């Protein structure tokens with residue numbers, strides 16, 4: 397069985413929470429975060445909601461162009477990100493893949509033979525990533541980049557009743573906390 401980190405893209409690995417994807421610029425620490433995760437046996441998978449495609453204000457072509465550029469950066473030396481998944485739908489489409497629905501995670505569980513209990517969702521939107529983690533049956537880590545601070549503040553009501561497993565400064569700290577927790581649990585077993 398394998399394990400994966402499900403990464404949000406905008407506001408988590410770079411860019412801004414709700415800016416257009418063409419403007420995405422990676423954060424300086426994101427590559428290190430993905431490398432650390434990969435070196436510790438995690439498959440890095442990106443899941444992004446792009447409802448602008450469904451609304452007709454972003455074309456697939458422009459989206460794919462942006463993803464090619466993002467992939468070229470993150471996967472330049474080695475494949476840090478295994479796959480990018482995108483939900484193009486709007487709320488009205490009632491799809492199964494729009495975060496916080498866990499459809500894309502379920503697909504990955506099958507495709508990559510994942511043990512969901514070892515997987516973690518990392519993102520800056522409580523109402524999307526933390527709620528999705530809950531639905532999928534894995535842990536959710538909230539980062540305070542992008543919309544993270546807003547998620548804890550004025551938008552806390554949008555994910556009322558849900559708790560993040562960790563709340564951390566950024567993507568790199570997220571991976572370090574996940575690894576530390578695993579480490580301390582292994583040590584507990586040894587004692």
Ligand SMILES: [Mg+2]
Nearest residue numbers: 404406407520
């Ligand atoms: Mg985000």
